[in-house]
Amino acid sequence: MFFNQLGQYSSAIHYAEILKNSKPSKRNTCLANGLAIEAQLGLNQLEVDSPTLQAAVASCDEEVIMESFIHSFIATKYLRDGNTAEVYDQLKPSLETIEKTRYPRLIAEVYATLASAYLQDHKIGEARLLAEKIVNLAKGLGNTQAVVTAYKVLYQIAELSGNYKAALDYHVKYAQADKAYLDDIKTKHLAFQLAEHQAAEQKSRITLLDRQNNLLLTEQQLAKTQAENNRLFISLLIAIITLLGFWAYKSWTIQKRLKQLAEYDALTHVFNRGHFTQVAQSALTYCESSEVDLSYILFDLDNFKQINDKYGHACGDWVLKKVAKACQAQGRKNDIFARIGGEEFCIALPGCDLQTAVKLAEACRKAISGIDCSATGHEFEVTASFGITDTQMSGYKLERLINDADSAMYQSKETGRDRICIFDPEAKRTIPQASHTLLSL
CATH class of the missing domain: 1.10.287 (Helix Hairpins)
Known part of the structure; x- marks a missing residue:
């Protein structure tokens, strides 16, 4: 297992053979066979018609997880060969059993293989569903190839459907996941x-x-x-x-x-999405146990794609760095500031009530709109749309805070941009703030 994780497949096969030759128990025989098959797949030496492979599958008739992994390895081999029909034959009959194991890594790998096969066969709905399921499992998986594959499938689906904004967002997530996995x-x-x-x-x-x-x-x-x-x-x-x-x-x-x-985000030098999630979750846990508020600000630059398209990505990168620097200057040292998407930023404010959060958001909005872009050699304005919520409205779950602030931010977009909206849980809508004044709460 150790050498397979390192990609040292020849050494993995060597130790698997030692284990098989030591007259092991039936369970250890199954594990040795499964790990050897995984190594053979890594070396591109797996022969799906080999009698040895069939004997290995038979040795795991009482080990559901390893037997399922072996079917997953065989399906991956068929996928590489472009034989999607065999992929379905290997995985779909046992999919319900695999899901009942509740083993995230196994389920994610099977979903990733099936999603890739569905995409090859242009079964877009099935591919998207499985890829989204992998994304939902991602928190418990860490950095794995399955998560990378899921974002790649979602990115390709969005690109095929002409939804280039979603394609860009998923491509960013795919690149981040791939980089984390390679790291x-x-x-x-x-x-x-x-x-x-x-x-x-x-x-x-x-x-x-x-x-x-x-x-x-x-x-x-x-x-x-x-x-x-x-x-x-x-x-x-x-x-x-x-x-x-x-x-x-x-x-x-x-x-x-x-x-x-x-x-850290390599461009703006603020927290990236992954690290922000960890730090914000810790802050939420502390605030909940201490019974103090935490406010959450989400903002997105307005018409940023037009800046990139008209003036080039170098100009767009300059804007992102200036925005990050301008907003950092407005907050406290213990505020958690991150870039979580292409032009999307967020700020978690531990121990901060909603009214204070609105004041900070307004300060950031003014700082962004006041950025002098003449240094780029072009004349254009930079503005952002803000959405705000807090733990009194959205609770202490990070995902809920993000979703509610996102809803408020889109309300800002829909009502004219360059403004602030507060999420309203009672009315199931957001409360818009005037673009140049703060309304009382």
Whole structure:
């Protein structure tokens, strides 16, 4: 399992064969067969017509999860070969059983394979449904290939249907998920390479100690040679220590960089969506236990696509950075500010009531509309539409806060843009705020 996760499939097959040759229990035989099949798939060596494969499936007749994983591996092989009919034959008969296992990784992988097959067959509705189910499972999965595939399918569906805004949003999420997944793989590879280096270093030390012992045994006959070898040993030891120090520093800098990439948006240097979710969830938990309010502001730049299309993406990136800097200057140090989409930003305000949140949103709206764009060489205005809610109206669930603020933000868009709207849970609508004045709450 360890080597499969690292992508070291040859080593995974080697240890699976050792396990199978050790007369294991029936359960361990099933696990060894399943992990070997996963490695063969990774090496593109899986033969779906092999009698060995059928025997492996039969060995897992009492292990539902691993048997289902094997069917998933076989279906993935058929999908790579473009044989979608066999994909359905492998997965659809046992789909209900797979869902009953409540095992997120298995369910997500099966959904991802089926969604890709449906998309190949132009069954758009089925593909979208399964991809959305994977997205709903994403919080419990971490960074996996299934989540990457889901966003890719949703992006391609939106593009095929001509919904380019949704396609852009899903493409951003696909790129973020793919990057996070690749970052995880790189981190694992780095750890594996460091372990290999440490093993080689240990072997080198043992060799040097053996040599030193031999020299001590012949001390009287080789006194002069011993002194020269000791000097050589010290030089080698210094070189090894220097090398270890270099690797330790290199590892520290890489980890620091990986952490920054994982937590911050590369363009605006504010929190990205994934890290914002973690920090905001922690803040909500604290506020709920302490019985204090938390307000949530969501805003989206108006007509941003027109800026990109007319003046270029470099100009659009300049606007995003200026907006982030302008809004950061308005808030408190403990406010949680993030870019969660292409031109979409949010601010979580722990310990802040709704009236204060409205004042901050108005300050941000004015700061954005006051951005001087002449430095770009073009003349245009930058405005944003805001939606606001708090825990008294939307509760302490982050998803509900986001949805309610999103509804309020779209009300701002619909009522003229460059304004603020507050979510109203009683009227099932939002309360619009005048674009240049704050209404009393």
